[in-house]
Amino acid sequence: MEKTREWVITGADGLDDLLVDELLALGGSEPRRLKGAIAVQGDLAAGYRFCLWSRLASRVLMPLLTVPSGNPDRMFDDALKYPWEQVLRPGATFVIRSAAAKGVSTHTHFAALRLKDAIVDRFRQRTGDRPSIDTENPDLSLHLFIEAQQLTISLDFSGDSLHKRGYRLAQTDAPLKENLASAMLMQAGWPARGEGRLFDPLCGSGTVLIEAALMWADAAPGLPRIHFGFDGWAGHQAELWKTIRDDAVARRLAGLQRPAPRLVGFDADGEALACAHRNAESAGVSQWITLSQRSIAEWRAPALNSVAACLPAEWAADVTGAGQNYSVPGLVATNPPYGERLGDEGSVRYLYRAIGRQLRETLPCWDAVVLAADITHADALGLEHKHTLRLYNGALPIFARHGRILPAEPELPLAFEGSLDDLPEEGMDFANRLQKNLKVSLKLAQQQDVRCFRLYDADLQEYNIAIDVYEGRLQVQEYAPPKTVDPAKAEARFKLALQIIRKVMGLHRDKVFLKVRERQSGKQQYEKQGKAGKFFEVREGQATLLVNLTDYLDTGLFLDHRPMRLRIAAEAAGKHFLNLFAYTGTVSVHAALGDGIHGGAETTTTVDMSATYLGWADRNLALNGLPDSHHRLIQADVMAWLKDERDLYDLIFVDPPTFSNSKRMDSDFDVQRDHGHLLRLSMSRLAPGGTLYFSNNFRKFVLDEALQAKFDVTDISAETIGFDYERDPKIHRCWRFRHRV
Template structure:
């Protein structure tokens, strides 16, 4: 049985070793001092402090950051295992272990110390057992799995230290987690994030976690706001098997913590909101919040970064809200309107770790658009990911989530910079006479196309497409940059004259558009054969972000013949976005997945309240499935999805031969886009694909996966293509090519052809 004690407890000061994750030293010291510790001394992965027994109990009950509380017993010099045994043999273990208590020994060595820790643990065990036999005649019970008391042996270069595990199992295990997702964030690291950002003192009672997973950050925030001791829900502590445990003192401290928690829960209710795209994760979060007793304080909703909608009273997009607390009263000076705290996923699809950077960029953009003036603290596995958030930097902590190094970036959310209209401020001065025809055509096209681009809300279009025979180039605008392709001249043209003509064209282009050389990217486009259009041309590896309607897309203007965004299909992509609401979308021969991004985002919905205090989300596809044979382009598609905050739970990427995949696929789709190449002979294919020869079989396979009321769009760029009449006998077929040609390709209406296919009624 435990020893009784008076309310004063054990006032003797003793040393305590408090372990914690690397990087938490400063926060942990501040917390321990606030809990009654004195004489703090930093150690590797731990802090040594002094305090009485009540302080030790408070560390176990109240520390949100500590991993373990250890009570030092003795130490001996390293290098003499027998010294450890002899010291253990003389130590009064009867004053440490309660009668009939079982024990276990855990051993570890400092980094760089070569030793057999198991042997040290065995020598300590032998000393404890022999001491007990000498004093009582009995042998204490050893239970490696579920002991009443655990001892820790730590071997360093100079000393071997023996401590009692006062806290027991790691303190990050609060006791409320009844459900978890893969790789959940440890509770003490979630608390560290919040403390780093000054929660709850600076948060005005508002906290938002846009990727809440199993809810750890929000639950820890609620417990902190309620002044609830994190150890209250734990079933057992290590000191309960210790012979010196004073139950009266412990009960007094615990009763006080219960009273503080009840008082805290009666305070004004904070506004804690968590979103996640994973329905299963949200179910875990709700169960954990219920277990922690804070479910009434937290609102969970199934939303992704792409479409989150916040409580309208928090902030209007693009404006800095006045700092008020959760009750609507003016917040004290120094507070911010609210805090964003989140732990985005570190995982990667298709092994592309760098893709995560684009998710962080999407998060930062959404925060600037919707919560300017707030603070944010965000975890990242890579410092470059943290930088991609674009926060006004305040502090960065380097921590460890288990063995994984992570960074906690704390900063202010800046207002979004307004998007400037596309404009080119060039001149017609100093243009040679032989270049004036091209200059005048560029000026004419610019005037007309900029107006059309603004009307369609796009920033990428073809400005010029060999309009004048003597200037055989294509000029594409990509959000302020130019992609200039020279069509290879016929062999009848003098090569020197062709080079001179191209140089003149470049001079005119830069003059008229007023762009520096670093904004103009050059390529030579020759007649393509096989997979030439997909082969890498350079090694620049530079991706630029452009906007097309609601979609943010990545283009590469240097490495490949094509840029990752086929401009002639822009009207088709916008059409898919408009028709994708509540559909399951399939994108075949998907290239860089731009159509999938548009379908997933849909078109902007009304900002009306949906009855839950949260505005209705935008209306895109429920799921997208993106199929292509190229790992390179699927990785690019993955970046495009991440850049728009679209979650992998709803958007599949499949590397496969489309024809073979369709033969095995069992799912049905409401909206399908099929945009095959003219010809393909990839090594990954069993056969060569020819669009003219194979399109009937392809479309029959695809239509077999189309729902009865669904729509399939089929497009290709083969100028001599003829759709087989047999298809019209099986399906409703309508050519819509004219509807899919944009303002910038009206002069070249044969750039592609497109058909809409549906199942016949009945």
């Protein structure tokens, strides 16, 4: 009977519990936790099974010799006495790989050289032959591990790291290790849970899908490997190994006859999907995996029932309501681009919010396991938390969050419930006007599905304020009073207005945000006005957008341009879109998403000279699940950039400031003086048959007649004024430009 010996199995930090369970199932016993490894007892057959079947292990080590640390001569002498001829076959090559425990300072290369000398001298003394070193393809690998008190020499039974299954023919940037993909799936209970349904919406080169397929097929992950570390070991029992491997082959063949699982992967990158397809074919599971090129933004609920979307219609969950019993209809398992692949780390959290929102809308009550580099990103998913593993993907710490996808909460109706009771008599005119505006605006907003709009804009001279609705919040802007008005009276009037606003709207003071609006110039428009740092999400058309009601001159969403944004969304399908003086990129988001009927732009290019606003634009894109590979952000002076740009665009939006003298610009900009040159440069980038929209807010603006002679120009200002700005139709002017045929 084969004797029991100790095995040391290494794995990524954080996998201890899962790895212990796996090793026990494979024939190990008496598990003992070490730093970065698990020691178990087992016979030789168990060691073979660890190499062949472990989905989590990195290496399987067979300890041979332990000596005290800190004495190279003692190590040499003990190693010289060890019967290496029982380990290394005659004529075989070997290599020694050394490592030290954390906090141990030593020269690992010198220790490896001393061990090599001892082994070579042993063979010379016993056989007269000197074994050769091969650092590339050795027959046998020895592992030297140096700790503070002892040094352990082991046979690397597995050879190359076990996470290298052998099926990966192609990979994307920052690929997920195969054993970590398996850990995610095991954490979530796959394949027992999920009923054979698994969705990876950011599948990259397909690692999660392939590991899920191999687990479903009961396929040993080591079957494709050509070489293991024990192949060059003198004690290798080929017949025992063949029996264990033949059993694995039979199990795989039987597993492939099981009812087919439904494994679906999306990715925005076509090259990544090509990698996934090649790898799935290499692993022999491509028949079970369906791939489709789609970004997060493109797996909305209406698309799920179409064949092109790939997600089968029967995947729609039978939602029984939060808190009630349910059976898990499937599993979402994915590894988003969690920071290493995105330039703006601040955008990553909003990407995770987008993933969570889409999951709630498309696959409620499924289970999900998602990787994140930061625990706050995992929290942003909004899952009903079950378990979180802290792992390492290489040197990068990551979190695997497992939880239930909660059903999406029904959208609250846009309504405000207040009263005119107990208001001061001197404020009743304002209160009546506000209530009247509210009644009319809410009706129109609900008819047009508008969530953000202007409610009041200095309708009464003595109440010189603007009130904007951002879903359930208000921003109240006080226009700076003339110097002829007593400041004390102005302050008292403003306080009265706030009292009336909260009463009529039925809002607590924490839902009302205040700002004094003064005329700004130059770079002031880009500077922070406050430090609250509070961003809110609002919906407009197909887009979810970030607004800040306290910190900046503007909120990040120009309400008067809502009709223009929706117009571009309706016209952008399949086009290359250019957004100049882009501010927070809201128009780019609309163009990328489309109107929900025709699809979005193929690419967007967003140009602005403010890093602050481009970062905001990046977060807006991430919040809507739009991949950076299709949506460029460029920090530049628009005029200078246009002179060097050579690409053509099918749809262009130009919305310059009235005046700017930022230091980042080659010269100051005046929209009246410079718009002719700006538009000629912009039109040089417009593709034949394309459309350019030009807008500005300068009330005295006059369009250069020479432009009208050169291009097909139509004033569409009246078409771009929403119901909330009909009282002030001069809020902006807008023209449509096309090349003359």
